[in-house]
Amino acid sequence: MSDIAMKQIPLVIAVTLSIAGCGKEQPKKVEIRPVRVTSVQHALSGDTISLTGQIQAKDPINLAFRIGGRLQERTVTVGDPVAPGHGRRED
Numbered sequence: 001m002s003d004i005a006m007k008q009i010p011l012v013i014a015v016t017l018s019i020a021g022c023g024k025e026q027p028k029k030v031e032i033r034p035v036r037v038t039s040v041q042h043a044l045s046g047d048t049i050s051l052t053g054q055i056q057a058k059d060p061i062n063l064a065f066r067i068g069g070r071l072q073e074r075t076v077t078v079g080d081p082v083a084p085g086h087g088r089r090e091d
Contacts, residue, residue, distance in 0.1 A: 076082055 076086070
């Protein structure tokens with residue numbers, strides 16, 4: 001073989017391997033993990049106990065607000081869905 005042909009063989013092999021490596025990516029297999037499911041049922045489980053006392057937080061926290069004054073109106077409550085622009089204060 002000629003000297004030029006010998007220099008082209010590694011080039012042809014490199015181009016062929018790089019094109020072969022551009023194939024489609026194999027999809028990743030999703031691992032299915034088993035879960036334990038239990039249904040909740042209401043059942044009587046003993047005598048009713050009545051206790052008296054006071055309930056207090058384990059760690060009391062003092063809250064401070066940046067703006068003083070009274071809250072005149074609250075248009076939403078905890079857990080209500082809020083759309084953009086809903087529940088804003090008006091100037």
